[in-house]
Amino acid sequence: MNSADGLNDLLPYVRIGDAFKAGVDWSREHLSAVFDGIAAAVDSLVEPLVDLLTAPPAIVVVLIFAGLGWWLRGWKFGLGTALGLGLVAGMPIWDQTMSTLALVLVASGLALLLAIPVGIFIAENRRASAIVRPVLDLMQTMPAFVYLIPAIFFFGIGAVPGVLATVVFSMPPGVRLTELGLRQVDREVVEAGEAFGASPWKILLRTKLPLALPTIMTGVNQVIMLALSMVVIAGMVGAGGLGEVITRALARVQVGAGFEGGIAVVILAVVLDRLTDSIGARTAAAKAQRAMQQA
Amino acid sequence: METVSALTVKSLYKVYGNRADKAVELLRDGAHRDEKLAGLPVTAAVIDANFEVRRGEIFVVMGLSGSGKSTLIRMLNGLLTPTHGTVEVDGVDITKLKPAALRRLRREKISMVFQHFALLPHRSVLDNAGYALEVAGRPRAERRERAQQALRMVGLDGWADKLPQELSGGMRQRVGLARALAAGTDIMLMDEAFSALDPLIRREVQDQLLELQAELGKTIVFITHDLNEAMRLGDRIAVMRDGRIVQIGTAEEILTDPSNDYVAQFVADVDRTRILTASSVMERPLGVVDVNSGPRVASRVLRDTQTSAVYVTGRDKRFLGTVTADEAARAVRDGKQNLQEIVSTGYARTVADDTPVADIFAACAESPAPVAVIDAAGRLAGVIPRVTLLSALGSMSADATDDTTAPGAAVPATDPSPATETARTAPAGSGAATREVPAQVAAEPPARLTGEPA
Numbered sequence: 001m002n003s004a005d006g007l008n009d010l011l012p013y014v015r016i017g018d019a020f021k022a023g024v025d026w027s028r029e030h031l032s033a034v035f036d037g038i039a040a041a042v043d044s045l046v047e048p049l050v051d052l053l054t055a056p057p058a059i060v061v062v063l064i065f066a067g068l069g070w071w072l073r074g075w076k077f078g079l080g081t082a083l084g085l086g087l088v089a090g091m092p093i094w095d096q097t098m099s100t101l102a103l104v105l106v107a108s109g110l111a112l113l114l115a116i117p118v119g120i121f122i123a124e125n126r127r128a129s130a131i132v133r134p135v136l137d138l139m140q141t142m143p144a145f146v147y148l149i150p151a152i153f154f155f156g157i158g159a160v161p162g163v164l165a166t167v168v169f170s171m172p173p174g175v176r177l178t179e180l181g182l183r184q185v186d187r188e189v190v191e192a193g194e195a196f197g198a199s200p201w202k203i204l205l206r207t208k209l210p211l212a213l214p215t216i217m218t219g220v221n222q223v224i225m226l227a228l229s230m231v232v233i234a235g236m237v238g239a240g241g242l243g244e245v246i247t248r249a250l251a252r253v254q255v256g257a258g259f260e261g262g263i264a265v266v267i268l269a270v271v272l273d274r275l276t277d278s279i280g281a282r283t284a285a286a287k288a289q290r291a292m293q294q295a
Numbered sequence: 296m297e298t299v300s301a302l303t304v305k306s307l308y309k310v311y312g313n314r315a316d317k318a319v320e321l322l323r324d325g326a327h328r329d330e331k332l333a334g335l336p337v338t339a340a341v342i343d344a345n346f347e348v349r350r351g352e353i354f355v356v357m358g359l360s361g362s363g364k365s366t367l368i369r370m371l372n373g374l375l376t377p378t379h380g381t382v383e384v385d386g387v388d389i390t391k392l393k394p395a396a397l398r399r400l401r402r403e404k405i406s407m408v409f410q411h412f413a414l415l416p417h418r419s420v421l422d423n424a425g426y427a428l429e430v431a432g433r434p435r436a437e438r439r440e441r442a443q444q445a446l447r448m449v450g451l452d453g454w455a456d457k458l459p460q461e462l463s464g465g466m467r468q469r470v471g472l473a474r475a476l477a478a479g480t481d482i483m484l485m486d487e488a489f490s491a492l493d494p495l496i497r498r499e500v501q502d503q504l505l506e507l508q509a510e511l512g513k514t515i516v517f518i519t520h521d522l523n524e525a526m527r528l529g530d531r532i533a534v535m536r537d538g539r540i541v542q543i544g545t546a547e548e549i550l551t552d553p554s555n556d557y558v559a560q561f562v563a564d565v566d567r568t569r570i571l572t573a574s575s576v577m578e579r580p581l582g583v584v585d586v587n588s589g590p591r592v593a594s595r596v597l598r599d600t601q602t603s604a605v606y607v608t609g610r611d612k613r614f615l616g617t618v619t620a621d622e623a624a625r626a627v628r629d630g631k632q633n634l635q636e637i638v639s640t641g642y643a644r645t646v647a648d649d650t651p652v653a654d655i656f657a658a659c660a661e662s663p664a665p666v667a668v669i670d671a672a673g674r675l676a677g678v679i680p681r682v683t684l685l686s687a688l689g690s691m692s693a694d695a696t697d698d699t700t701a702p703g704a705a706v707p708a709t710d711p712s713p714a715t716e717t718a719r720t721a722p723a724g725s726g727a728a729t730r731e732v733p734a735q736v737a738a739e740p741p742a743r744l745t746g747e748p749a
Contacts, residue, residue: 192413194374196478197402198430206429210417284417291416291460 058089100241119178162239173222181215217280307380312337358535427478445477465496577677590626
């Protein structure tokens with residue numbers, strides 16, 4: 001219908017995609033030194049970690065993780081970890097699993113390094129919070145693949161664009177839960193700190209952060225889980241690891257190989273989730289909360 | 296520099312909102328906060344507060360919720376910045392201090408106890424008690440020692456390693472008190488400190504505070520919405536309403552001479568003969584001797600005090616009876632070594648310390664010697680001579696308030712009717728004043744006199 005076309009013409013094509021591309025182009029041209037530096041730094045983190053995890057025999061790594069699980073959560077979880085990782089170690093994708101683990105650890109480490117300070121800042125500053133929150137929404141809802149495109153642009157193919165896209169994608173819950181945790185700290189306890197003459201810095205370090213720690217640890221856990229899901233997608237840009245296994249299986253329609261890669265991801269996810277969860281539960285504030293519920 | 300008052304507050308205002316200065320101007324011209332301010336986007340929390348807190352007194356600020364008392368107390372240590380006016384601590388105007396200087400002042404001069412305790416849930420009771428010292432950067436050993444000492448003062452020595460959540464509400468607030476005591480400041484601000492505790496526990500902690508205060512002589516500003524508590528603790532009481540202090544005075548002055556109808560409503564409808572109890576009108580017994588001392592001692596005490604009988608107490612100060620002058624003289628003649636055989640209970644009647652004054656008349660009329668007042672543990676708490684009872688009834692003003700620092704001194708006061716107070720747990724320390732009026736008087740003041748928009 002003509003009239004409908006006419007109405008549609010009322011809505012112009014705002015070329016935000018072009019604008020974004022222009023921004024990316026400009027950055028690549030003028031900030032290449034910065035990106036090179038970042039790439040080198042990330043590389044220098046990932047590679048040694050991959051080497052460290054793949055150097056010893058698989059069985060040793062499995063036993064180390066099982067021991068960690070036993071210590072943090074008890075013998076049942078330790079045994080489960082041994083069986084799960086043992087299963088993966090038996091498959092021909094152990095090295096890829098370890099390189100995925102390395103990518104996840106580096107990416108979530110970097111994400112937290114950014115997320116926690118930002119979370120602290122916006123917890124203290126309402127205006128900053130009002131600005132940062134929509135940005136976080138955008139980061140979280142943007143389809144994960146989309147991050148890969150500018151990442152390739154800046155860093156080429158390989159582990160680095162994978163890690164950095166993962167950092168961006170996995171950061172939001174770290175920021176949000178840090179802010180939430182800090183805001184939930186009892187106002188009167190903070191006031192007590194002020195009333196006894198503690199400096200804002202000391203109140204942050206000695207009162208707010210310890211009390212927010214269980215919530216922040218939930219954020220850490222969420223960041224790691226998101227990083228794991230993203231790092232698999234990052235296999236598409238040649239980040240290596242299980243992502244590569246799965247994308248190759250997808251390309252060749254190899255049902256078995258794809259399932260093996262998927263199972264390895266699941267096992268890794270469960271182990272990482274439970275381990276970080278139990279670290280959160282061991283914080284002093286979490287113990288205090290449990291004591292309160294019992295009382 | 297040494298001044299008589301520890302805290303001096305002069306024309307203090309706290310107004311929230313965009314045009315607070317304008318509002319202060321209007322208020323200084325005498326506007327009620329709901330009238331002329333109607334056009335301004337402001338809330339006046341504290342209006343023209345003026346008072347001095349003397350060194351070593353308990354100054355109670357009493358008012359209903361929303362009367363501005365919490366805002367007021369937070370301006371005393373600079374947690375809130377006044378819109379107008381000055382707060383002087385030991386002669387220093389704290390409203391002019393920079394943040395760092397203000398923090399130092401709080402560390403050195405003013406500590407605070409909070410309504411909901413505000414303890415660090417993840418740190419031990421000992422760490423909490425030593426918190427102020429940690430903030431002040433004192434060495435660990437000193438911190439532990441002073442925290443331990445403060446915990447001992449509040450009777451929590453054995454609980455140092457527990458977490459706050461493992462303690463009952465009353466104990467947690469004692470940790471809050473210990474934290475303030477360990478800070479070693481002369482001034483303590485207590486913001487509804489006992490309001491979150493149930494009534495019996497609250498009484499215990501109040502008693503403990505009075506005992507500690509008799510010993511330490513801190514300057515305490517105590518906020519409460521409970522008239523009961525105000526009367527019981529306060530050397531002087533400031534009544535707040537709608538942001539203004541409407542009366543400052545001793546409990547007696549406020550009871551007998553309310554400055555306006557609002558204050559009168561607070562303290563009205565109180566049958567004083569039901570409110571006053573034996574313990575609130577009793578006096579310190581002049582002649583008390585131990586049962587193991589000889590009749591010669593009894594005779595001398597009788598001579599010194601010019602009374603007709605001495606009160607005899609046994610172990611733990613339990614009341615045994617009286618010995619009259621005649622009996623003592625006879626015992627001296629007979630060469631008796633102690634008073635065991637001659638002590639009798641017939642000469643002086645006894646009443647429990649929570650007996651309402653209305654029920655003491657009969658005993659008082661029958662008893663040749665002043666009636667002995669016995670506390671829950673059977674100890675001699677005081678005596679009531681006939682003249683005391685009559686004068687208490689006569690004036691019914693009933694209150695000489697400034698005696699909390701003189702343990703055992705005669706402290707007539709108001710006390711709640713016994714029906715609600717039979718389960719009296721802790722005997723008030725050494726005859727310390729107990730002044731109470733039923734809680735509902737404070738909790739539900741009768742109809743307001745001026746309409747206030749909800």
